[in-house]
Amino acid sequence: MAAEQLLKTRDVATLLGVETGTVYDYWERGELPGFRLGGRKGGPLRFRESEIEAWLEERCRATVPFDNRSGPAALTRPGPGTRRATPHAASILRPVRE
Secondary structure, eight states: OOOOOEEOHHHHHHHHTSOHHHHHHHHHTTOSOOEEGGGOTTOOEEEEHHHHHHHHHHHHHHHSOEETTTEEOOEEEEOTTOSSEEEEOOOOSOOOOO
């Protein structure tokens, strides 16, 4: 049985298109599967590639409503300073600043 690929925090950040701080935040809140090497505080974080892929797939299905006629349904929320709904994409991760 081959050992599964372990990812570092920066690898997960690159895979998800976010900053490493976002990866730490999600892991600390228990939302992102991962572990510390040696189980000790301050040890390096590692992530199983298969668990990250499953987590991402689950999040994609849970956050984007699907309309069978036209694909993902548009999400709406009130715009700033208005009582009208405006379309937006539900953002669950912080984007990388360039």
